[in-house]
Amino acid sequence: MARSKEFDEKQTLKKAMELFWEQGYEKTSMQDLVDHMGIHRRSIYDTFGDKRTLFLSALTYYEEFITTKLMLKLERDLPTKQKIQEVFMFVINSKVDSDYPKGCLTVNTAVELSLLDKEIAQIISDMFSRTENLFYNLLIQGQNKGEISNELNPELLSLYLNNTLVGLRVLVKTNYNSKNIENIVDLTLSVLD
Structure with a gap:
């Protein structure tokens, strides 16, 4: 039986986004991500893929996050x-x-x-x-x-x-x-x- 995730994917992705936003892609190590996201390395790979794939997901999340905040102002x-x-x-x-x-x-x-x-x-x-x-x-x-x-x-x-x-x-x-x-x-x- 598959084990259920013990973390909120969106909140964890948001943490990755914040770290990439602050440090950039190259300066952010997998260990930085593990520490900042608060989940195990294996969970990152299983849920989000490798660092580049996680970064692409974080970039997409960033655009959605910013667009949502901005559109509320423009309504x-x-x-x-x-x-x-x-x-x-x-x-x-x-x-x-x-x-x-x-x-x-x-x-x-x-x-x-x-x-x-x-x-x-x-x-x-x-x-x-x-x-x-x-x-x-x-x-x-x-x-x-x-x-x-x-x-x-x-x-x-x-x-x-x-x-x-x-x-x-x-x-x-x-x-x-x-x-x-x-x-x-x-x-x-x-x-x-």
Whole structure:
């Protein structure tokens, strides 16, 4: 008879995500994962596979985790420009959210692994594309409501907004002045006027 698991898979995966987010893939050893996740090495292999497979699961979990938190903020009935600002503020506020590591696991992974692993590079590219699509949809909604000029190109603008967002995700990992980060957001949003 198969033995039942003595741990919550989602909570354990969340712990792996947090460790990869904080330390990166290469600096995280299997022993680090065993210690941080609080389960045996064998249980990690049996449940999640090898370190790379666990990392891919953690990366997927990260995207779902962040997207869920962000979408809750965007459900409110706000003007389009303010919704786009909410996306940026979500990143800025992560700098002071002590529950999680600074920055973004997606950006960290892009920098650390995209040149070394084609599959991961594609996953990261797809994640960035989904963020661009979020901006694109917000811009189209804004244009349909008359809040954003129809003369603006939503495809190009969504690329621009995502590029700024990626840059902010890097800056929040540093000691960069929060006021300067907010000024970057204000300048970025000014293109919507």
